[in-house]
Amino acid sequence: MSAKIAIIGSGPSGFYAADTFAKKLPNCQIDIIERLHTPFGLVRAGVAPDHQGTKNVTRQFERTMNNDNVRFVGNVEIGRDVSYQDLKDLYDIIFLAIGASVDRKMGITGEDLKGVYGSSAFVNWYNGHPDFVDLTPKLGPKGVAIIGNGNVAIDIVRVLAKSTEELEGSDLCQHAEEAIQAVDLRDYYMIGRRGAAQAAFTPSEANELGHLAQCHPVILNDDLTQKPQEDDLKAQKNKEKNMEILRDLNGTDRADKPKTLHMQFWAKPVEILGQDCVEGLRLERTALVDGKLQGTGETFDIEVSTIISAIGYETAPFDGLPMDGGIVKNNDGIVEDGVYVAGWCKHGPQGTIPTNRKESMEMAKLAIEQFNGDSGKKGPAGLDNLLAERNVTPVDFDNWKKIEAAEEAAARPGRVREKQVSF
Ligand SMILES: Cc1cc2nc3c(=O)[nH]c(=O)nc-3n(C[C@H](O)[C@H](O)[C@H](O)COP(=O)(O)OP(=O)(O)OC[C@H]3O[C@@H](n4cnc5c(N)ncnc54)[C@H](O)[C@@H]3O)c2cc1C
Secondary structure: OOOEEEEEOOOHHHHHHHHHHHHHOOOOEEEEEOOOOOOOOHHHHOOOOOOHHHHOOHHHHHHHOOOOOEEEEEOOOEOOOEOHHHHHHHOOEEEEOOOOOEEOOOOOEOOOOEOEEEHHHHHHHHOOOHHHOOOOOOOOOOEEEEEOOOHHHHHHHHHHHOOOHHHOOOOOOHHHHHHHHOOOOOEEEEEOOOOHHHOOOOHHHHHHHHHOOOEEEEEEOOOOOOOOOOOOHHHHHHHHHHHHHHHHHHHOOOOOOOEEEEEEOOEEEEEEEOOOEOOEEEEEEEEEEOOEEEEEEEEEEEOEEEEEEOOOEEOOOOOOOOEEOOEEOOEOOEEEOOEEEOOHHHHOOOOOHHHHHHHHHHHHHHHHHHOOOOOOOOHHHHHHHHHHHOOOOOEOHHHHHHHHHHHHHOOOOOOOOOOOOOO
């Protein structure tokens, strides 16, 4: 039985599925189809440039590419170069792993002012995603407010607050590093609608905030005495650890650190202030009333020039793809006969690389169980014909390895690579 399998998206969910298919269906032919010239999804374009250890997961993905029956087909976008119907005509199994890259809107006045960015766009900008390399965000002269209390918000604070020396060993793109270091940012605000005990960031990220050479965190509007209430034991432990870390941070001397991270709890943005560009942010204090989060009506303003919302993402759909809100419509991962979905496009932007691994592998196993046998579809050979007819030149894994080698060769001193940002 030679299953023809198309995996759409080369992030962790796509690669883990490919690995499972390659191991469990040795005669299958797998195309990992990716819209960019470069593989690895958010591992390249999302994961923080100073967290190179996390990015090492790509070595596992490279091992998957050692299978002769797995191809990387970069620079091919479903919905632009190849339609959903084309996929169904060519492959027995379609595995959608297209992530969630569209920033959710805050839905408040002033959101269209210059200086407001979604975190997907902003993070993609500093990580060299070709779609956002020209974002040139407006930074300074005042502070930066980051809306959200998750790890992405902390990543952004670190990237903006670290000195050139602290960025040693990272792959922060030169265009971003120069733009950030050119402004004398002094104040960063992390805004959370709820309290420290509910914050979604994880202890290791919270801990890093205490080790920034130039930036001192202060906790606002939370006395750090609330006990976390999580049903899940691991989540409960994480949140208790967060509280311990924040209590320690709160007690530390700021030494002579010139920058401040204001960790503003129990407040939600209600209006972005400014005429042509951002000049401030109006916040409303929040409180729990009968277990429900509510605005108290009391507002206050902070002076900022940049606002980055890190409040979640939605999947970018293509023609014919059934959607349900911001995710691909699915029934426990099944979209329709022979079409499966995993990762952030299945359930929204929750979960880390390891949690997506488990889920993606399980979905691939289900697809194998439900596979009815070779239907005679043309698979990879058919895709090659289609792309040739449409004058689309795909990028294969050897091409990518050349790009990677060039990026490593172009690294500035103390940096691991200089990403190619246009193709
Ligand atoms: C800023 C940030 C930092 C993070 N840091 C960490 C971390 O430190 N540790 C951790 O474990 N997790 C981290 N995560 C979470 C982790 O990145 C995700 O769990 C994981 O990447 C989700 O994998 P995915 O394959 O579902 O989606 P993605 O990684 O987003 O991959 C989707 C891929 O599909 C491609 N694609 C989209 N549409 C199409 C189309 N129409 N045609 C072809 N290809 C398409 C995209 O280009 C992309 O390559 C972070 C996430 C973000 C946003």
